[in-house]
Amino acid sequence: xxxxxxxxxxxxxxxxxxxxxxxxxxxxxxxxxxxxxxxxxxxxxxxxxxxxxxxxxxxxxxxxxxxxxxxxxxxxxxxxxxxxxxxxxxxxxxxxxxxxxxxxxxxxxxxxxxxxxxxxxxxxxxxxxxxxxxxxxxxxxxxxxxxxxxxxxxxxxxxxxxxxxxxxxxxxxxxxxxxxxxxxxxxxxxxxxxxxxxxxxxxxx
Amino acid sequence: xxxxxxxxxxxxxxxxxxxxxxxxxxxxxxxxxxxxxxxxxxxxxxxxxxxxxxxxxxxxxxxxxxxxxxxxxxxxxxxxxxxxxxxxxxxxxxxxxxxxxxxxxxxxxxxxxxxxxxxxxxxxxxxxxxxxxxxxxxxxxxxxxxxxxxxxxxxxxxxxxxxxxxxxxxxxxxxxxxxxxxxxxxxxxxxxxxxxxxxxxxxxxxxxxxxxxxxxxxxxxxxxxxxxxxxxxxxxxxxxxxxxxxxxxxxxxxxxxxxxxxxxxxxxxxxxxxxxxxxxxxxxxxxxxxxxxxxxxxxxxxxxxxxxxxxxxxxxxxxxxxxxxxxxxxxxxxxxxxxxxxxxxxxxxxxxxxxxxxxxxxxxxxxxxxxxxxxxxxxxxxxxxxxxxxxxxxxxxxxxxxxxxxxxxxxxxxxxxxxxxxxxxxxxxxxxxxxxx
Numbered sequence: 001x002x003x004x005x006x007x008x009x010x011x012x013x014x015x016x017x018x019x020x021x022x023x024x025x026x027x028x029x030x031x032x033x034x035x036x037x038x039x040x041x042x043x044x045x046x047x048x049x050x051x052x053x054x055x056x057x058x059x060x061x062x063x064x065x066x067x068x069x070x071x072x073x074x075x076x077x078x079x080x081x082x083x084x085x086x087x088x089x090x091x092x093x094x095x096x097x098x099x100x101x102x103x104x105x106x107x108x109x110x111x112x113x114x115x116x117x118x119x120x121x122x123x124x125x126x127x128x129x130x131x132x133x134x135x136x137x138x139x140x141x142x143x144x145x146x147x148x149x150x151x152x153x154x155x156x157x158x159x160x161x162x163x164x165x166x167x168x169x170x171x172x173x174x175x176x177x178x179x180x181x182x183x184x185x186x187x188x189x190x191x192x193x194x195x196x197x198x199x200x201x202x203x204x205x
Numbered sequence: 206x207x208x209x210x211x212x213x214x215x216x217x218x219x220x221x222x223x224x225x226x227x228x229x230x231x232x233x234x235x236x237x238x239x240x241x242x243x244x245x246x247x248x249x250x251x252x253x254x255x256x257x258x259x260x261x262x263x264x265x266x267x268x269x270x271x272x273x274x275x276x277x278x279x280x281x282x283x284x285x286x287x288x289x290x291x292x293x294x295x296x297x298x299x300x301x302x303x304x305x306x307x308x309x310x311x312x313x314x315x316x317x318x319x320x321x322x323x324x325x326x327x328x329x330x331x332x333x334x335x336x337x338x339x340x341x342x343x344x345x346x347x348x349x350x351x352x353x354x355x356x357x358x359x360x361x362x363x364x365x366x367x368x369x370x371x372x373x374x375x376x377x378x379x380x381x382x383x384x385x386x387x388x389x390x391x392x393x394x395x396x397x398x399x400x401x402x403x404x405x406x407x408x409x410x411x412x413x414x415x416x417x418x419x420x421x422x423x424x425x426x427x428x429x430x431x432x433x434x435x436x437x438x439x440x441x442x443x444x445x446x447x448x449x450x451x452x453x454x455x456x457x458x459x460x461x462x463x464x465x466x467x468x469x470x471x472x473x474x475x476x477x478x479x480x481x482x483x484x485x486x487x488x489x490x491x492x493x494x495x496x497x498x499x500x501x502x503x504x505x506x507x508x509x510x511x512x513x514x515x516x517x518x519x520x521x522x523x524x525x526x527x528x529x530x531x532x533x534x535x536x537x538x539x540x541x542x543x544x545x546x547x548x549x550x551x552x553x554x555x556x557x558x559x560x561x562x563x564x565x566x567x568x569x570x571x572x573x574x575x576x577x578x579x580x581x582x583x584x585x586x587x588x589x590x591x592x593x594x595x596x597x598x599x600x601x602x603x604x605x606x607x608x609x610x611x612x613x614x615x616x617x618x619x620x621x622x623x624x625x626x627x628x629x630x631x632x633x634x635x636x637x638x639x640x641x642x
Contacts, residue, residue: 018365020322021406026387027370031329052387065389065550067371068329080330084291085494085526086449088540121373121544122494123330124294126447126524127455136332168335172342172366178352180361183279183322185406190278191319193359195243 002037003047011171012051018174020182022052026062030069035165039070067120075114076163077154080133081142084122087130092119095130098144102151113155134161208435211443212419213459215303222337224344227305233350235425236312240358247317251421253429255441259295260285260376260414261493261521263510270318272401273409280409282315282323283400284418285381289328289373290493291544292524295445296415298457300327300334303419304341308351308364310418313425315362318411322363324385329370339366373548377604378412379404380550391552392604416445416523437463439511444523446470446508450489451529453478463509467491467499470508471527484529488620492521494541495609497596498616517596534624538617539567545610556607559590563610575629580618587611 004012012032016025029051033044040063049056063069070078081099083092099117100106110116125131128140132147139150153159162169215221215230227233239247252267273280284307288296300307311323325342327335342364345351353361367385369375375384379393382405397403404410420442424432433441440463448470449455458476460469471489472479480486488498497518499506506512513520528537546564551557563586566579576582584594591598591608594615598608618625 018363021386023387024367024385027384028367031368031370054387062387062389065372066329066369069370083540084544085490085537085540086292086455088537089450089526089528089532121547122289122291122293124288124297124328126292126294126449126526127457129449129455133330136330138333167329167332167368168339170336170339170343172339173346174352174363174365175346178346178349180321180353180363182363183281185279185408188278190276191321192361193244193316194319195245 002033002041002044004033004036004044004051008032008036014173016051018182020184023054023058026052026054026059027066030059030063030066031165031167034069035167038076038163038165039073042071070164073110074164075110075116077115077134077161078164079115079117079150080120080123080136081117082121082123082125082129082131082133083119084126086122086126090129092130095132095142095144095147099147102144102148115151115154134159135164136167137161208443208461210459211423212299212303212306212416212445213457214423215306216298221303222301222305222341224305224341224348227303231426232305232422233309235422236309236316236350237356239313239316239425240356240360244317244319247313247425250429251317251424254420254424254432256417256420256424256432257440257510258414259416259420259444259523261290261495261519263520266413266417269399269401269413270314270411272399273318273411274402277409278319279321280319280411281405282311282318282320283378283381283385283405283410283412284311284323284325284415285376285378285412286325286327286331286334286415287369287372287376287381288415288522289376289548290495290522290524291541292447292449292490292493292526293522294447295457295523297328297331297334299415299419299445300331301337304334304338305345306419306422307338307415308341308345310421311364312351312355312362313421314411314413314418316360320362320411322365324365324367324405326375326381326385327366327368329368331368335366335368342366372550373544374550374604374606377606380604381412382410389550391550394603435461437507437509439463440509444508444520446523446525448477448525448527450525450527451481451484451532452527453481460508463507465508466505467508467525468504470525471504477525477527480527480529482529484531486527487530487532488528488534488616490524490526490528492519493524494544495519495605495612496521497612498620500620514597519597534617534621535567535571535628538613539564539571541613542567542610545606549606553602553604553607555590555601556610559586559607560610562586563614567614570625570628573628575625577629579629580622580625583614583618587614 375390384390546560
C-alpha cells in the first residue's frame with residue numbers, strides 16, 4: 001500500500017525535474033518515501049524504481065547503504081545519541097546507558113509509545129558534547145536529567161518535533177521562469193557566458 | 206595579532222541567514238564585481254590567493270579548477286557538505302549561520318570555471334542546515350542571483366539542494382559523485398585521480414568543500430593581495446578550527462592561518478581556555494579522527510599545513526580534540542577505530558575486514574579478554590591496510606578511510622603501550638571512568 005501518495009508524487013516529479021539523470025533523484029526520493037511513512041516500505045521502493053527507471057533491486061541497493069534509511073518502523077521519535085570521540089570523552093557511553101535504563105529498552109528497540117534510541121557516530125556538534133538528535137533536531141550538552149526531560153516532553157506534547165522522516169520543513173522551489181535548466185550530458189556547447197567559444201567549423205562550410 | 210575574520214564574519218549577526226541582512230553586510234557585491242570581469246580574471250584571482258581546499262587534503266582550489274579539460278562541456282560543481290569527520294563541525298555552522306555566503310561562493314566558482322549546474326550536497330543529518338539553505342536558495346532565486354540570466358547577464362546556473370542519508374565515506378569526492386548519481390557511496394577506482402577530468406556523469410566536475418567556497422566572496426571582493434597578506438608562507442588567509450573534548454570553552458574559532466599555534470588555540474583565553482578542571486593535557490588530535498595524535502611537546506607548532514605535515518600528522522578538517530590526563534587511551538582508540546569500522550563502505554577487502562577486526566580485538570581487550578599477542582596482531586592487521594604504518598600513510602585501498610583507522614592505533618600503542626598491557630595482563634586493573642565531571 002505505501003506507494004507515494006498523490007501529493008508526494010507531485011513533489012517527486014518536481015525533484016526528478018532537477019537532475020540531468022533520473023537516478024540522481026533516488027536519495028531525495030527515498031527521503032520522501034520515509035517522510036510519508038516514517039520508514040522506507042518495500043512497496044515505496046518499487047514505486048521509486050518505476051519513477052527513476054531502475055530495478056527495485058537497485059533501489060534496495062542504494063537504500064541499504066545509507067544509515068538514515070530505515071526499512072522497519074522506528075517509532076515517531078528516533079533519538080540518536082552521539083558516541084563520537086568528543087562525546088565519548090564527555091560521557092556519551094554513560095548517557096546511552098542511562099537512556100536504555102530510563103526507557104527500559106535497548107538501542108534499536110521501539111517503546112510502546114513510539115520512541116527508540118540509537119548510539120550513532122559523530123553528528124557534528126562536538127563542542128556541545130554530549131549531544132543527541134531527536135528526528136535529526138539537536139539537543140546540546142545533554143545530562144541524564146536533560147534526557148528524561150526530553151522524553152517526558154515528547155510524551156506529554158510539551159516538546160514538539162516533526163515526526164520521524166521529515167527533515168527540512170522548507171523545500172527548495174525553482175520557479176519555472178527563473179530556472180537555468182539542467183546541464184544535460186548530451187549538450188556539449190560551452191556556457192553562454194564563456195568568452196572564447198571555439199568558432200564552430202560547420203559555419204565555414 | 207588582530208586580523209579580519211573572513212568566513213565567520215557574520216557569526217555574531219543572528220539574522221545573517223536572511224538575504225536582506227546578507228546584502229546589507231556586503232553580500233553579493235563580489236558576484237557583481239565578478240560579472241564585470243572575465244571568468245579567467247576570477248579564476249586567476251583565486252589562484253593568486255593560493256586558497257587551499259578546506260576539506261582535509263588541503264589541495265589548492267585554483268589549481269584544481271584548472272584540471273578541467275578544455276572544451277569539454279558541460280561541467281558541474283558539486284559542493285561537499287557531507288561533513289562527518291569526528292570532531293569537525295565548521296561546515297554545519299557556515300551553512301546554518303551564513304548560507305548566502307556559500308551560495309555566492311558557488312556562483313563565483315561556476316562563473317570562473319564555466320560550470321553550468323551546481324549540486325549542493327549537504328549531510329542528511331543536518332535538518333536545520335538544509336532548512337536554512339533551502340530558504341536562502343528560494344530567496345536568491347526570487348532576487349535573481351541564481352537561475353537564468355543572473356543579474357541580467359548571460360550567466361545562468363541552477364543550484365540544486367541535495368542531501369545525503371548518513372555515510373561518512375561520501376565525503377570522499379568520487380564517493381560523493383557516486384552518491385549523487387543515486388548509487389551506493391563507494392569511492393571510484395583511480396586513475397583518473399581528479400573528478401575535474403572525469404566526474405559526475407563522466408563529465409568534468411569540480412568538487413569543493415563548503416569552507417573553501419565560503420572564502421571566495423571575500424577573495425573576489427577584496428582581492429588576492431589582501432588575502433595573502435594574512436597567514437604564513439604556505440598557508441594563506443584564515444582557517445576555521447573546532448576545538449572540543451576536555452577544554453573549558455569548546456568552540457569554533459577562525460584564526461589567522463599559519464601564525465597561530467596549537468597552544469594559542471587550546472590554552473588562549475579567547476579560544477578554548479585550557480584543559481578543564483586544571484588538568485594536564487595527555488594528547489590531542491590535531492585534524493580529525495584520521496590524524497596521528499599530538500602531545501604536549503607539539504603545542505607550540507603553528508597551525509600551518511607544511512609544518513604539521515612535517516611533524517608527522519595533518520590539519521585535515523580542522524578538528525582538534527583534546528584529551529586530559531585522566532583519559533583512558535585504550536577506550537579512546539577503540540572509539541575512533543569503531544567509527545572507521547562502522548563507516549567502511551566495504552569495497553576494498555583490507556579496509557572492510559581490517560577495520561572490523563581491529564575493532565573486535567580492541568573491544569575484547571577492553572572487555573578483559575585480551576591476549577598477550579593482541580598488540581602484535583593489531584600491528585599486523587594495520588600493516589595490511591597501510592604498509593609500514595608510515596606518515597603520510599601508504600594504502601592498500603582505493604581511498605584513505607582504511608589507513609585512517611590505523612592512525613589512532615599507531616599513536617596509542619606507540620605512546621601508551623603500558624595502558625594496553627595493563628588491560629591485558631593485570632587482574633586487578635583499576636577501571637578509569639571516561640568522564641570524571
